[in-house]
Amino acid sequence: MCGHMPVNAGSTSGTWSISAAYGQTDEALIDTADMYGVGANEEFLAPFVAAHRDEIILATKFGIGYRADDPAYRAIRNDPGYLRTAVEASPPRLNVEVIGLYYMHRRDPVIPLAESVGAMAELVRASLFSRDVERSVVGAAAEPGVAFVPYSPLGGGFLTGSFSDADKEL
Template sequence: MSGNTIAQVRLGTDGPLVGVQGLGCMGMSEFYGDTDEPAARDTLAAALDTGVTLFDTADMYGDGANEKFLAPFFGAHRDEVVIATKFAIERVGDDLAQRRVRNDPAYIRSAVEGSLKRLNVDVIDLYYMHRRDPAVPLAESVGAMAELVERGLVRHLGLSEVTGAELREAHAVHPIAALQSEWSLFSRDVEQSAVGAAAELGVAFVPYSPLGRGFLTGAFTDAAKELRSSDFRASQPRFTGENARTNAALLAPVRRVAEAHDATLGQVALAWVQQQAEVHGLTAVVPIPGTRKASRLRENTAATRLRLTPEELALLEPIADRVAGDRYPDMSSTSAARE
């Protein structure tokens, strides 16, 4: 697979035009071990060269460090990029496992000011609610987000990890341009209600971890032994113990499809999630695989030109039902917990 510039799609009914694949920037600051900053900056440049325009971050990535890291690149290319960031996860101390979800209007107003300052911009293109706090009425949270649009601080709104019912409720308060949730050959719980609601409302779907946090690339044969302790995946259920070995064995059909197309396993996984736009009648699916290497970025974007046959889609269909382990050790803040 090879190629240069990727196609564009629109986020939501009147949202921005973006490359059909975006870039998740979280790993450039933490979670996956040490980062080579010059290599990461080369990756940002390579992304823009290939037509990637949607760059995804959040205020909790690196406790603000990721937004600061991206600021110079955004400043140099402000008219060429679509900046997406998120609020709602408040970290407590240095322990990544210690956090709380905040959706109250006062917190939202404070969070956006912090992100604007760290990003060094006047307006955020796409502002997501990172996680949902059921204790706060959704209308209050989305109402506060809508006020940010009215004030000119934010252009478009997004939600992450919400159910179909929650998406409909939020969209009735203010148009939602994009729904971001985990969706991949390994993770398909969003198809229970969120995908259908997004298709019905004309909301774009932005899958995070479309490569199963790297598992779907075939990088691991026994992840429990191969991951460093500084890599947060070492504590994720799908990467530990017998689960890791079980899940590695599930990649045989992915490998078979990849060989048929002279593609990589990761490209097949990305092509699969991209093609779900047609399968489910979505206006757009814009996966945001994360990488810190320009070579991997080019490999990922080449997947936008890979077309799987109905027979290949059918071959890949059973994988998710056989995956061992949940997406997170604690699934309480995901949409799956509220279905």
């Protein structure tokens, strides 16, 4: 069993602090987490996401485990097993097939970072159909410290189900 680091079990509603606490917000980025409201936050956002899917980037995160039978329980979880469980649970709650950005909420120093990153890399390998941009653009952007956001990050429709065969249709 992995060592799980306890965290503060404060309550949240809606998307945590989307309109307060962190300054100005970006209406095009909806950022939530599986632990907000023990998964209820993602369910709460689902109708909004469905109504605005073409207008937003949907981000959610994993890394703080919870138990539905104990709302006060919170533990930092970065083990690959939890990651797989979390990434399978979020899309149905959000009523989407694809999450635009999925990332680690908190890091448990007991779990080797290579294990967590390796599990996230498995997710990328399972859905990534082109790595051309990594060879041509990412390095150039990294040199001056510039962030790179790829054009058409959902594969121009491939990952959203608009295309079924990249070789034939793209």
